Amino acid sequence: MYTTLMTIIFFVTLLLFLFRHLLSRWLRRRKPPYPPGPKGLPIIGNILMMSHFNHRGLAKLSRTYGGLLHLCLGFSHIFVVSSPQIARQVLQVQDHVFSNRPTTIAIRYLTYGKSDLAFCNYGPFWRRMRKLYVMMLFSRKRAESWASVDEEVHKAVRFVVLNVGRPLNVCKLAFSLTRDITFRAAFGSSSSTSDEARLDEFLGI
Structure with missing residues (x-):
């Protein structure tokens, strides 16, 4: 009896997935084609290529595939922009089209119905929020208090410029930048190579 029930559940689940896959393919034919990209497997898409992303x-x-490519992770479609010309269209020329962010139930709950600047839709409310941010958080006086952060960012940029043409560990660079910014904000000075042992002990805590 138990085996029969599990078999029925398995086949019903499989049929539901196949139905959704066929429905999405049918709806896709009625829409403009997606940009080029690597072909994915049914249902899971390009999930097996996650290690290459x-x-x-x-x-x-x-x-x-070009400066604009399409990836499919399950039933979610992702578009990767890697061309300066297309990036300008997305971020500057047609930014109002791409300005809204997809949200989940968790984000709606944490932001009280998308009522913060990061996740609210572009419109009058977003413009009022931006005005408040500019007046209260990004004023000249407030910006001067972030001079230490600018110094650390400029230091990281100089490091990248001096190592043009060489392999660069982006993860290590991002971690070092985040660490130094945190140290400047908390202790007034960034970590140095002479304090690596104490730094490792501190981070271990």
């Missing part, structure tokens, strides 16, 4: 892997894919 770092900056190097995406750059390699862009050389094959």
Whole structure:
């Protein structure tokens, strides 16, 4: 009896997935085609390629499929922009089209119905919030208090410029930048190479 019930549940679940997959394909035919991209498997899409979705892997894919490529993770569609011309269209020329962010139930709950600047939709409310942010958080006086953060960012940029043409560990650079900004904000000075042992002990705590 138990085996029969599990078999029925398995086949019903499989049929539901197949129905949704066929429905999505049918709806896709009625929409404009997606940009080029690597072909994915039914239902799971390109999930098996997740290990290649770092900056190097995406750059390699862009050389094959162009500056705008399409990836499918399950039933979610992702578009990767790696061309300066397309990035300008997305971020500057047609930014009002791409300004809204997709939200989940958790984000709606944490932001009280998308009532913060990061996740609210573009419109009058967003413009009022931006005005408040500019007046209260991004004023000249407030910006001067972030001078230490600017120094650490400029230091990281100089490091990248001096190492042009060499392999660069982006993860290590991002971690060092975050660590130094945190130290400047908390202790007034960034970590140095002479304090690596104490730093490792502190981070271990």
